[in-house]
Amino acid sequence: MLVKGLKVKLGDKIILDNVTINLTNGINLIFGPNGSGKTTLLRTIIGMIKPLEGEILNEDKLSYSPSEFYSPSMKVIDVLLAGKKNGEYERFIKLLNLENLLQRDFLTLSSGEKRLIIIAKALAEGDLVIMDEPLSNLDIANRKKIIDVIISLKTERKFLITSHELDIINFADNVIVMKNGKVVYQGNKEGIDENLLSFVYEVPIKKINVNNYTFFITY
Numbered sequence: 001m002l003v004k005g006l007k008v009k010l011g012d013k014i015i016l017d018n019v020t021i022n023l024t025n026g027i028n029l030i031f032g033p034n035g036s037g038k039t040t041l042l043r044t045i046i047g048m049i050k051p052l053e054g055e056i057l058n059e060d061k062l063s064y065s066p067s068e069f070y071s072p073s074m075k076v077i078d079v080l081l082a083g084k085k086n087g088e089y090e091r092f093i094k095l096l097n098l099e100n101l102l103q104r105d106f107l108t109l110s111s112g113e114k115r116l117i118i119i120a121k122a123l124a125e126g127d128l129v130i131m132d133e134p135l136s137n138l139d140i141a142n143r144k145k146i147i148d149v150i151i152s153l154k155t156e157r158k159f160l161i162t163s164h165e166l167d168i169i170n171f172a173d174n175v176i177v178m179k180n181g182k183v184v185y186q187g188n189k190e191g192i193d194e195n196l197l198s199f200v201y202e203v204p205i206k207k208i209n210v211n212n213y214t215f216f217i218t219y
C-alpha cells in the first residue's frame, strides 16, 4: 500500500498534513504522542474519513481492529461472523486459546477478552491487518502472545499497527513516527534513537539494551 500526500481536516483543524507512507511486507509500526494523528491516519486508510487531498493505492484486503469499539450484546461467535467476510476465525480463536468465549455475550467479556476477540477477527479477515493499539487492555502475558502471533504471521499477512508500547519497535520491519499530524520519520528500526524520541515526545528518553533487545525509558 502507498499513501500519498494525505491532508485531513476535522472541524477547523488540519489533523494530517501531507502524510506519505509506503508500507513494506511484515510489520509496519506507527507511533507518536497522543493526538499526533495515528488513529485519524488509520481511519482515513480504511475509508472512514475522506481526505481533502492525497491518494491511497491499495491492492490488499483490509481488516481493522479499532482502539475503541462498540460492545454489542450478542454472542461472541456472531461478532466474529458479522460482516460475512468469510474469515478463518477458528484458526485464530484456537491460536489465542479463546474457544471457551465463543458462546458468551460479547458485552459481558472483560476489556482484555474483548480486545483478544477483535484481534482474532481482524487476523482472520484481512491480508493487510490494521490494528489500532492492539496491546491496550492486555496483561503482560497476552501482550507477548499477541506480539508472538503477529511475528509468526508476518510472512502471510502485512501489518499496520499503532502502539504506545515502544518495545514493539524490536519486531518492526518499517517504523513510521508521527508528530503534530506529520510523518517525522519513516524507515528501519535502527534509525530510532534517543534524540529522535526525545524530540518527538518532548521529554528526555534513554535507550537501554537487554538480551539484544532495545528498550526506551524515561527514568
Ligand SMILES: Nc1ncnc2c1ncn2[C@@H]1O[C@H](COP(=O)(O)OP(=O)(O)OP(=O)(O)O)[C@@H](O)[C@H]1O
Pocket (backbone or CB within 6 Å): 010, 011, 013, 015, 032, 033, 034, 035, 036, 037, 038, 039, 040, 041
Ligand atoms: N472529529 C474531530 N474533530 C476535531 N478534532 C478531531 C476529531 N477527531 C480527532 N480530532 C483531533 O485530531 C488529533 C489527532 O487525533 P488522533 O485520534 O488521530 O490521534 P492519535 O495519535 O491516535 O492519539 P492517541 O495516541 O491519543 O490515541 C487530536 O488532536 C484530536 O483531538
